[in-house]
Every structure is written in structure tokens, then in C-alpha cells.
Amino acid sequence: STNRYIAVQIVPFTPTKALRFGDQTLSKCLLQNVEKYYGVYGLGLIEQGFRVKYCNERTKIAIIRCLHRGQRFVSSILPLITLIGDVRAKFRTLYVGATIIQCNKFIIKHQKQFLDKAMGQMTSAKERQDLFKNVMEIDR
């Protein structure tokens, strides 16, 4: 019943605008890597309660849920992953929280910081509005 929610950011090798990741791609990639490093033992440990809860392609942020006892397996291999789906990309762990509400709070704060940095460089008001709409859309 105790879960851990890991908020990660996906950083592609070549910066492209929007990448087509789904929950399924991420989930498959993570489970494959856990099997690669910890074998079937690792898979057995984390599979219960493992789910990719949220995945936003534009901001490239995702939330991974796992049980408390499986968290260290997942977070220990996140730095070693270099291929997600068929795209070269790496994971950057942003936050590990015990409830999804805490995770969401952190992500909103993170998006705001990103917006502040990006908006300062944009000139037209319309561009700013568009960016704001794109980034702050957390619909799930």
C-alpha cells in the first residue's frame, strides 16, 4: 500500500521538439532494463504496483509509480538507460515522492521555473500565451 512516485524528465540525445512517447513505450523500456540488470528476480520484485502514471510528450515529463520496496531497483537503473523506444535519450530524476499529489506539486513548480526562463526570451505576447497553454496542460 505504500507507493513511491518518481518524477523523471526525458532528455533526448538530439533536441527535437516533440517526441512520440506513450505510457506503453516507457513502461516496456523500464521493465526491459530492470530485467537486463536484475534479471527475472528484479522483474518479480517490481512488477506489482508498477505503472507509468503520467506522460507528457511536450514537456517530456513522466511519473513512474512503484512499490516502496521496488523503488531502489528502478531508480538505480534509470541513469544507465540510453535508449527509450527507438530514440536515444536519457532519464533525469527530478523528484521521488510518496504521494502523487506531492509529485504533482513539484512538477507544477518545475514547469513554472521552466516557463519563467523560456518566456523571458520570447518576444511576442502570442508566443508566450501559446507556450503557457502548452506547458501547463496537465490533464490527467
Added chain:
Amino acid sequence: MEQTKSFYDFSIPFNKDDKVMRALLKELVELGYKTIAIEQSFDHSKKTAGKRGSEMFPEPHKIEHLRKEFQDKLRILQRITILYVDVNVSHAMSVSLNLRKFNLIAGQPKTDAALTHCCTTFNGDLVTFDPVAGSRLLVNRKAYTIAVRRGMFFEIKYGPAIADSNNRKDMIKVAQNFGTKGKSKNIIFSSGAEHQFQLRGPYDVANLAYIFGLSEDQGKNAIDRHCRQLFLKAESRRLGKTIMFVKGNGPIVFSDSSDDNQSEEEDDEMDATKTELDGDDEEDVKDESSQPNKRLKVA
């Protein structure tokens, strides 16, 4: 006491291409690193008997332009890694002038005898292992305890581990070996990243501690506290027995105000590092305003 900021990455290989270096440094800033060291390696074992008694070690590369560009974002140190098999390297090191220009000196032994020498009497700060062929050398318990007592640190590079699968296995073997032989004390992580894609944030690197056989607490120390201890030890070795090191940073203003807040947290650090530093009395005080009552903080 010299101020340093977290987080630390003490192994960024020098690349002649400025563009690559800039991309690396930019990524480091974005990930939250504040103190880094650019690494040059030097192979002492390949030196022929031609040059005797003259300067063997290279000069530090010119990175002033990079330093200026990242002036308030990154503190860039310079480090040399000496690959060697022969114990005579200590003699060459003691007569070298160029060596003093580096902030950090690392030793990369190639044989067991060199490894024992490195742990016991090497005049440097850090022990590294060759990413390509390092797994043959595993420390033995005695050398390890001596190195820990001397304040030598052992480095694990995670960059090559990310890129190559065989190397990953070797690194895990070496790191787990530290755990069995001596409870994984005095370990630091560094990137060794040739390309910015091999860099990972500090939180991620601390997570790797679990694979390397370190506890979570040791993992966090490996990227923060131990790196600072290493830096202080390196500075004390470089400067020799000093009481106070005053660096002018602008017009000298005489005032009565003493920065008490700063010294309180530094005293805690001092207590923590007291047992690790050698008997050198070392004090780094960067002062713009010299204080009328000179407080001598002895390590």
C-alpha cells in the same frame, strides 16, 4: 576555510574541441554541478630513458577562456591523472614544477605493486582505475586501510559504465570489492564523460550507489562531502604548511565587522574533516577586509 559549492564532478576529460567542452560545461551547469575538474592524463610508464632530470609532466591546458565564460556558474579546477607502473614516479613528481599548477593529482596504477605504492606513499590525492582494463587490480585489505587513514580517495567513474557493457561489469566488480575489503569508505563518484549525453544529475548518481554496493548514505557522501574533503586535502598538499592564505579580491578595506555567521557552519565542517586531514596546519581564508583580531583556525 575555503568555500566550495555542491555538487562536484572531478573528472571531465579535456577535449581539444572547444565546442564539445562548452556543451559539457553547459550541461553540467544545468544539472546542478558547481565545482568541476578538467582532467588530463599522462602516461609515465611510456616515458623512455631519454629525458632524465628534466620536466616530465605536461603543463595544464589553457582553459582561461572557458573559466571566464562560466565564471559565476562553475568553478573549474584542473587535474592530472598519472598512469604508472614504476615507483620511481615519486622522484619525478617531487622535482616537477608543472605539477604544482594542477589542483588535483590522481594516480592510476597499472600493476599490483604500483597499486600498493599508490595507496601507501603516493604524493597525490586520488586513486583511479583504468576504465578499459582496470578490473584485474583489486585492492587488498591492508593497503585499503592505510589509504583510508592517509586520506586517499578512490574514484569510480560512471560515464564509461553507461556507455559500455563490459566496462559496467568491471566497475561494479571494483566497487563491490571496496565494500567487501573495507566497508566502502572514501569513495567518490565522477563522470569521466566524453560527451554530454553521458552526464547524469547528482541525484541519479547517488542512486547508482546501490548497484555499486554502497549504502544510500555513502552514495550521497560520495558526491558531496567526500568530494569537498578531497578538495581540501588537495589544496593543503598543494600549498604546504600554511597558516593563512590571503587572496586580494579588490581594494583592501579595514573594518571591524567579522563574518560570524559564516564561521559557525565552517567550524562544523572543520570538526568533520579534522580526523581526515594530515597533520599539516592548513588554513584558507579569502579575506577582502583584514580583521583586526586575526582568528587562527587550526585544523
